[in-house]
Amino acid sequence: MNTLQKLAVLVLLITGLLSVHASAQSRHFNAQSIGMGGGGTAYIDGFNANFVNPANLMLDTHKGRTQIGIANTGFKAGGTLANLSVYNDYLTTGLLIDDETRENMLNDWFGESSANTRQMAGTVNVSPIGVSHRRSKQAFSIATRFRFTEDLTVNKGLAELMTYGLDADKFSVPTPVDFSSSTVAFAEISFGYARKVLEIPNLLFARDVKLFAGVAPKYLYGVYAADADFQSTLQMTRGGQASPFTVNHNFSYSLNTVGQLSQQLQAFEAAYYLDSDANIEDYVDYEGDDVGDLDASGFGVDLGATLEMDVSYLPIPLFINKDKILRVSMSITDLGSISYKKTPSRIFAEGEFTYQGAQNEDSFNDYFDNLGDSLKTDVYGNFNAEETDGITHTLPGMYNFGASLEMGKLLVGLDYGFGFNNEGINSRRSVLNLGAQYRLFGFVPIRAGTTIGGYSSVAYSAGIGLDFDFLEFTVGASTVANSRNSGSSAAAAWSGLVVRF
Numbered sequence: 001m002n003t004l005q006k007l008a009v010l011v012l013l014i015t016g017l018l019s020v021h022a023s024a025q026s027r028h029f030n031a032q033s034i035g036m037g038g039g040g041t042a043y044i045d046g047f048n049a050n051f052v053n054p055a056n057l058m059l060d061t062h063k064g065r066t067q068i069g070i071a072n073t074g075f076k077a078g079g080t081l082a083n084l085s086v087y088n089d090y091l092t093t094g095l096l097i098d099d100e101t102r103e104n105m106l107n108d109w110f111g112e113s114s115a116n117t118r119q120m121a122g123t124v125n126v127s128p129i130g131v132s133h134r135r136s137k138q139a140f141s142i143a144t145r146f147r148f149t150e151d152l153t154v155n156k157g158l159a160e161l162m163t164y165g166l167d168a169d170k171f172s173v174p175t176p177v178d179f180s181s182s183t184v185a186f187a188e189i190s191f192g193y194a195r196k197v198l199e200i201p202n203l204l205f206a207r208d209v210k211l212f213a214g215v216a217p218k219y220l221y222g223v224y225a226a227d228a229d230f231q232s233t234l235q236m237t238r239g240g241q242a243s244p245f246t247v248n249h250n251f252s253y254s255l256n257t258v259g260q261l262s263q264q265l266q267a268f269e270a271a272y273y274l275d276s277d278a279n280i281e282d283y284v285d286y287e288g289d290d291v292g293d294l295d296a297s298g299f300g301v302d303l304g305a306t307l308e309m310d311v312s313y314l315p316i317p318l319f320i321n322k323d324k325i326l327r328v329s330m331s332i333t334d335l336g337s338i339s340y341k342k343t344p345s346r347i348f349a350e351g352e353f354t355y356q357g358a359q360n361e362d363s364f365n366d367y368f369d370n371l372g373d374s375l376k377t378d379v380y381g382n383f384n385a386e387e388t389d390g391i392t393h394t395l396p397g398m399y400n401f402g403a404s405l406e407m408g409k410l411l412v413g414l415d416y417g418f419g420f421n422n423e424g425i426n427s428r429r430s431v432l433n434l435g436a437q438y439r440l441f442g443f444v445p446i447r448a449g450t451t452i453g454g455y456s457s458v459a460y461s462a463g464i465g466l467d468f469d470f471l472e473f474t475v476g477a478s479t480v481a482n483s484r485n486s487g488s489s490a491a492a493a494w495s496g497l498v499v500r501f
Contacts, residue, residue, distance in 0.1 A: 027333065027398055027417065028052050028125065028145075029074045031495040035463020035476030036435025037449020038491070039415025041402025042306065042329040046498070047130030047143040048072065050192040053304030053331035053400070054214025057132055057139035057194035061406075063469040064500030069130045071496035077122030078480070078489025081154065083109055085484035102163055108484075110156035115176045117156075118487070123149040127496070132192070141192035141216075146223075148185040155179070161234065168238035168245065180229045184393045186296070186338055190218035206309035206326070213305045220338040222296020224288075225391045227256040244356045251379060252350035256391050259290040262345040269347065269385040280381050293342070300336025300395050304329060311405075322408030329402045334395035341390040349383040396426030409439040413449075429453050435461070443468050447476060451489075459489050472498035 028051030033040035040052050046067040049056035090097065090105040097105065110116045130143035157177040164170045194214030203209045232251040239245035257265065261284070268283035306329040314324065355374050397420035404413040415433040419426040435449030447463035458480065465474025478491040 027400065029076065029491065029493055030072055031074075031463055031465065031474040031476040031493045032437070032445070032447065033476070034074065034478055034491050034493040035445075035447030035449065035461055035474070036413055036437055037415075037433040037461050038431075038451045038459075038478065039400075039402055039413055039417075039433030039435060039449075041304075041331055041400040041415050041417075042327040042404040043402075043406075043411060043413050046500075047132040047141045047192070048127070049132070049194075049214070049304075050130070050141055050143045050190040050216040050218075051145065051302060051333065053306060053329050053333075053402075054141075054192045054216040054302055055194050055212040055304040055306040055329065055331070057141055057192055057214055058134060058196060058210075058212040059306070059308070059327075060134070062500050065135070066133045067131070067498060067500045069127065069496055069498040072127040072130070072494070072498075073125070073496060074491070074493035075122070075124050076489070076491040077120070078487060079118070079120035080487035081118035081120035081152070082488040083118075083483050084480065084488045097163065106156060106159055106163065110159060114157040114160060115155060115178075117153050117178070119151070119153045120487070121149060121151040123147060137196045139192075139194045139214075141190075143190045143192065144187065145190070146185075146187045148223075149183075151182045153180045157234070166236060166247065168236040171234050171236040174233040174235045174248075174250070177232045177234045178230060180227075182227050182393075184225045184338075185223040185291075186298075187221045187223060188218045188300070189221075190216045190302070192216040203309070205314055206311050207313075209307070209309045211305065211307050214303070216302040218300045218302070218336075220298040220300060220336070221292075222294050222298070222338055222340050223292050224294070225258060225296070225340045225393060226261070227391060229254050247353075247355045249353040249355075249375075249379065250351075251353065252348075253383075254346055254348040256344070256346050256388065258296070258340045258344045258391055259294045259342050260288075261286040262343050265347050266343075266345055266385045268381075269383060272381060276377070276382075278381075290342070294340050295342035296338060296340040298336060298338030298395075300334060300338075302331065302333045302335070304331030323406075325406040327402075327404045327406075329400075329404075331400045332397070333400060334397045336397075337392055337394045339390050339392045344388045344390040345385050346388050347383045347385045349379070351379075353379050394421060396421060398426060409442065411437040411439075413437075439467070445474060449478075451478065459491075461491070463493075465495065470500050472500075 029038060030048050033044055044052045045056045045059040045061050047069055086108045095101055110118055126146045128144050132141035155176055155178040157175045158179055161177055194212055196210055197213050198211035200209040230253040232249060235248045237246040264284045264286060268280050271278040306327055308327045311326045312324045398417055400417040402415040404411060413435045418430040419428050422428055431453040433451050437445050437447045439445050443466060445467045449461045451459040459478050461478030463474060463476030467474055472495050474495040476493045480488040
């Protein structure tokens with residue numbers, strides 16, 4: 001096993017167990033919203049409205065009053081670490097990644113400083129089943145959803161270690177080598193209620209003006225959670241005839257866990273205290289048997305309002321003879337939090353590790369084998385464990401404003417939003433979504449859109465499928481064309497099977 005492989009194994013002892021399960025995103029997406037650029041505040045209806053704008057449970061966009069959906073699924077990932085432009089420039093053109101080429105690649109990816117960080121997050125959401133029923137003045141719904149998200153941040157120093165290896169010239173001065181990871185997975189059941197709160201037959205240029213308001217409280221059931229943070233500096237001194245090659249590693253790390261993994265790490269810490277020869281692999285063998293049994297729960301709520309009006313009298317040149325329905329909406333989504341409380345603990349360590357190696361080692365490879373063993377035993381295996389109150393994750397709350405204009409078979413939408421926090425792929429950066437849908441033959445929705453801002457560069461999306469009044473089966477996808485400034489993103493969604501009657 002070479003040096004980089006050895007270091008990778010050591011890092012995985014701390015973080016690799018986390019990546020099997022992961023967490024969430026604030027703005028819910030289905031095949032229609034992904035295909036139209038990622039919005040939906042003013043046009044997503046049925047049970048999906050629970051997670052976007054509950055007021056839209058009152059929208060009469062299909063003949064059926066009752067909607068049942070099965071297996072609505074979506075995936076979204078991206079961030080500044082996923083920089084496809086740099087990847088294509090250096091890693092798909094046959095270049096030899098060494099010397100100046102390697103330096104230029106990392107500078108383009110991370111910037112000049114070794115302390116610069118880049119982030120990547122991904123989320124999967126699955127709605128196993130949802131049901132909504134609309135009446136003339138009120139609507140009800142119940143919807144389930146599973147969300148799984150992982151958020152990873154690394155700095156340039158870690159990328160330099162992975163590309164340069166233990167290079168004494170590169171790490172001749174203390175260099176930061178840092179990363180952090182946050183992982184959370186949970187299920188939720190949402191109960192939606194919407195009502196018509198105002199109706200005006202005529203108002204200036206509009207007629208049949210209606211105001212809908214909705215609320216969707218939800219219960220959260222935790223499946224998995226873990227948070228890791230690793231901060232360090234690394235310095236190396238090239239050896240000579242009188243002195244050996246020296247590695248100096250200042251480190252500080254922590255890992256918050258719950259359930260079986262937490263118990264196993266605490267058991268190893270106790271064993272190591274009694275016997276420093278204790279092997280972590282003998283105690284930590286996490287297989288996820290306790291997933292979903294973590295004494296984890298929480299509550300959240302989604303709120304929204306939609307103003308709908310017939311603006312057919314306005315001089316809009318497109319589809320002049322068609323009815324024109326304008327909707328203006330706002331919503332606040334994912335207010336709440338979830339806590340994981342089954343045997344929670346925090347393992348942590350900090351200190352300075354210096355390794356010079358023995359002068360009489362048989363070979364250069366023996367030096368690095370012994371270095372790896374020393375790191376494993378004296379650094380990553382020598383930690384303290386303490387009980388905690390648990391792991392609490394705030395939901396990735398978001399403010400959304402949207403407008404849509406429906407003109408016969410054509411629907412255009414605009415959304416603007418920003419996150420209240422940076423949880424998962426949520427971002428405090430504002431995001432603008434533009435999209436359009438044309439219903440070819442009345443039942444083949446052709447969708448296109450774009451996303452500007454948020455956690456990645458400008459993204460373009462498209463979607464298609466079958467959407468009858470009584471049945472829907474559609475797909476959507478989105479990707480970034482140029483990722484040099486803010487990173488890449490990719491998304492895909494499938495409506496599952498939606499039945500209306």
